[in-house]
Amino acid sequence: MSNPSSVTGAPGTGSVTASDVVTAADAIGGQVHGLLDGLRLAVGMSFTGPRRPTHGELGIDDLAAAMLRLPDLPLAGAGFVAAHDALSDVPYWLQWWTTDPDAATPEITQLQVQTDPVADDFRDYTALAWFTGPQATGLPHLTGPYVDYLCTDEYTLTFTQPVMADGELVGVVGADLFVRALEARVLPSLARLPGSAALVSATGRVVTASGAGWVTGDLVREVPVAEWMRDGATGEPDWQLLRCANVPLAVLVQRG
Template identity: 40%
Template sequence: MAGRAGDQDTHHPVREVVRRVRDTLEEVFRAVAETSADTGALLDEVSGPGREPLAADLAALRPGLRARLAGHPLVSGVGFVAAPGLLADVPGWLEWWQRGPDGAVRPLLLDLDPEHSAYSDYTHWDWYTLPRETGRRAVAGPYVDYLCSDEYSLTLSAPVVLGGRFVGVAAADVYLRHFEAAVLPVLQRLPAPARLVNARGRVAASTDPAHLAGLLTKGPDFAAVLAGPPTEHRTDGLRLLPCGGTPLVLVTADA
């Protein structure tokens, strides 16, 4: 009987949601981790006494970034975003490559000169500020990605640290429609409306008409839930369950 109960718990709909979200996000986070490792190694190699890294140095990341776009079907864009002041010759930089609607892989070209009216300041976006502030991986969005694709997207990111110093983020984009296609079928099996939220309370996917994808929700401290042990929480009639160590929380009614 004990073994049968354990098997039932393994196949419980809530656990199925957690597994599906974890597996979906971890595929993308592998691309982020690979980018972070390559970037850290490169910056360590080109930095030293009397030598600061330059924007041109980051071109060495391009073969790996292109390979990640080819090898990770969910990833629509991937790259390294430098902290202001990291590079000696430019105020900021995105070494970012993305797959276009035609399947072609091309670089993202932005105006990163703060003296220009078209300046694209990336330092206020959640995908940059969350890893910088917390030192942990983050899921930002969904939001309309005006910088890259004009698509509703999620951005998964992680801090890149060199010698104890934050030097930027490694990140990858996922179109929301692709993420929803992966997770909504298991969310819909739950007996009550449910949603997935990030550390800020932004809804990443939902079967709850009161909390649609993209909305910023109020309520529990989701960041604290994610920062603590990956165990279930119950508060204010809600059941909160971190999704397998990933930066999303499953929120549903505490039935």
């Protein structure tokens, strides 16, 4: 029985291990969260005065836009989403920017969303997983893969972090990464592993895969990935799970 951390690719393909895939996913996850650390601190500064800031006093426009211009990290969106009544002038607010990371000269635009709770087209974003996750745990959160019908209609991973002021959640900072951007980093190594292999989320959703007929967004039903991720299990005789350190993702590899 082989250990996927030492499984190599077929002869002639070069030596590739499942740990290489974990390392690649961890690297991009760590880079995103490093940027969000800075955005979170910048937002937090606006909440240090004697009163809560207005939506025009957040002062993060340039920082969020700079995140979307990084040539080595093709983010599709970034910004701050306020908790209900966290700001002094509006009950809800999204200060969020989007771009097309594939464009030769990406244009950065501010997302226009209905934030008036009495409007017919208002949607309470505080009920969405990318907000409720960090709200419930006080920790960084990863939502997806999911199709982002609000912004891009693309399979997306949304990274969010809670922003706290005086022990209270005042919102979340976040960044959107297209799944295909992460796939470009990990699939070349993943595809060279023998047997079926997939990068999966904490809920058992496939981010990208080779073999077994899985595609992005599929729920792995062959093995209980979500239970293994929750309980710290490492697999069973036919499958093994290797967790990432910086993001709640793991590489699922078929043994043998």
